[in-house]
Amino acid sequence: MLPKPVITEIEDLHRIYRRRVPKMFYDYCQSGSWTEQTFRENETDFDLIRLRQRVAVDMEGRSTATTMAGRDVAMPVALAPVGLTGMQHADGEILAAKAAEAFGVPYCLSTMSICSIEDVAEATTAPFWFQLYVMRDEKFVDATLARAKAAGCDTLVLTLDLQILGQRHKDIKNGLSAPPKLTPASIANMATKVGWGRDMLRTKRRFFGNIVGHAEGVGDASSLSSWTAEQFDPQLDWDKVKRIADKWEGKLVLKGILDADDAEMALQVGADAIVVSNHGGRQLDGALSSIRMLPEIVDRVGSRIEVWMDGGVRSGQDVLKAVALGARGVMIGRAYIYGLGAMGEAGVTAALEVIRKELDTTMALCGEKDVHALGPHNLLVPKGFRGEWEEHRTNA
Numbered sequence: 518m519l520p521k522p523v524i525t526e527i528e529d530l531h532r533i534y535r536r537r538v539p540k541m542f543y544d545y546c547q548s549g550s551w552t553e554q555t556f557r558e559n560e561t562d563f564d565l566i567r568l569r570q571r572v573a574v575d576m577e578g579r580s581t582a583t584t585m586a587g588r589d590v591a592m593p594v595a596l597a598p599v600g601l602t603g604m605q606h607a608d609g610e611i612l613a614a615k616a617a618e619a620f621g622v623p624y625c626l627s628t629m630s631i632c633s634i635e636d637v638a639e640a641t642t643a644p645f646w647f648q649l650y651v652m653r654d655e656k657f658v659d660a661t662l663a664r665a666k667a668a669g670c671d672t673l674v675l676t677l678d679l680q681i682l683g684q685r686h687k688d689i690k691n692g693l694s695a696p697p698k699l700t701p702a703s704i705a706n707m708a709t710k711v712g713w714g715r716d717m718l719r720t721k722r723r724f725f726g727n728i729v730g731h732a733e734g735v736g737d738a739s740s741l742s743s744w745t746a747e748q749f750d751p752q753l754d755w756d757k758v759k760r761i762a763d764k765w766e767g768k769l770v771l772k773g774i775l776d777a778d779d780a781e782m783a784l785q786v787g788a789d790a791i792v793v794s795n796h797g798g799r800q801l802d803g804a805l806s807s808i809r810m811l812p813e814i815v816d817r818v819g820s821r822i823e824v825w826m827d828g829g830v831r832s833g834q835d836v837l838k839a840v841a842l843g844a845r846g847v848m849i850g851r852a853y854i855y856g857l858g859a860m861g862e863a864g865v866t867a868a869l870e871v872i873r874k875e876l877d878t879t880m881a882l883c884g885e886k887d888v889h890a891l892g893p894h895n896l897l898v899p900k901g902f903r904g905e906w907e908e909h910r911t912n913a
């Protein structure tokens with residue numbers, strides 16, 4: 518038997534993940550659109566911010582606990598919605614939701630998941646969150662919201678930045694699909710991913726579980742790809758957002774806000790929280806990183822609505838920086854997918870543990886005991902971090 522890997526950082530999980538999962542799904546996760554500038558800068562912009570070391574401060578009895586949209590959380594982190602999670606590991610959505618529940622952080626299920634809303638509800642007891650992409654087929658949208666409600670989802674995360682798909686070169690070249698298309702190249706690659714394949718053969722969940730059998734005219738995966746291309750509603754506007762907001766009785770989170778003017782609009786439709794996000798650099802390549810946009814948006818709406826962020830969070834230090842800049846919490850995408858692909862449920866737990874330990878230790882070394890006390894006073898932010906591009910905005 519191979520020795521159990523020692524996991525001390527997210528990158529350990531990333532390395533195992535890369536070896537275990539077929540290239541098509543690894544590439545799907547580990548890429549951004551076009552030149553990948555925004556994808557890269559989401560991570561590297563965190564490095565520009567430094568931490569202020571404080572000493573001789575009583576650091577006994579620290580707490581990372583807080584709330585996000587009214588939910589008690591063990592730390593200010595939620596698992597972001599990630600499409601095709603069940604292709605990164607068999608039954609991936611169920612495993613990630615279980616790990617999140619045991620850890621005490623929220624799990625958000627994607628519309629484009631492999632396990633269905635009902636599958637996840639059956640395997641968990643804590644309410645999970647549901648992420649919606651707005652489709653042209655209103656009947657499908659209404660029925661999906663009703664299913665989420667019936668499954669006990671108390672929070673709707675409405676994603677606003679993907680009505681048209683940003684182009685990721687690798688997905689086109691790999692012929693990304695679920696289940697994977699069998700070509701000589703994909704068969705040759707999958708043949709080397711023995712553990713992944715063994716688990717995948719044991720599950721029946723290999724299609725988009727929220728869509729196949731639920732949307733009119735979608736009986737299998739081949740009709741699904743054309744359905745998706747046709748169905749994401751390019752006419753989504755604030756009136757439609759408002760209609761969905763009015764229909765949904767639970768908490769509402771608007772995800773994909775990267776501009777202070779849009780944050781104002783989110784307030785007007787009655788959202789409980791917004792996620793400052795560029796979809797992990799997968800949509801508008803060339804947009805600024807989320808962490809760079811965060812302070813301006815916090816300044817504008819932070820006293821009136823919970824502001825969260827996602828994009829590039831790979832450590833507890835990153836979480837601390839985002840919270841110190843005014844985020845109530847963060848969502849993590851790739852950081853937990855690496856864990857899931859590497860080691861299933863145990864890998865997601867490992868990712869969360871790494872992040873909590875880093876956050877806790879970093880808080881202590883910054884002289885803070887309570888996550889709510891974090892603020893700009895903990896950071897050294899380079900001049901121009903938030904202002905370099907502002908001139909273009911005001912001159913426009």
Ligand SMILES: Cc1cc2nc3c(=O)[nH]c(=O)nc-3n(C[C@H](O)[C@H](O)[C@H](O)COP(=O)(O)O)c2cc1C
Binds near residue numbers: 629796799851
């Ligand atoms: C492989 C992958 C699939 C994603 N699928 C969805 C999705 O179905 N719905 C959604 O709202 N966001 C989706 N996202 C975006 C994430 O919710 C989140 O915004 C992003 O991953 C944050 O960046 P990070 O991965 O650097 O943490 C996806 C991201 C990745 C990496």
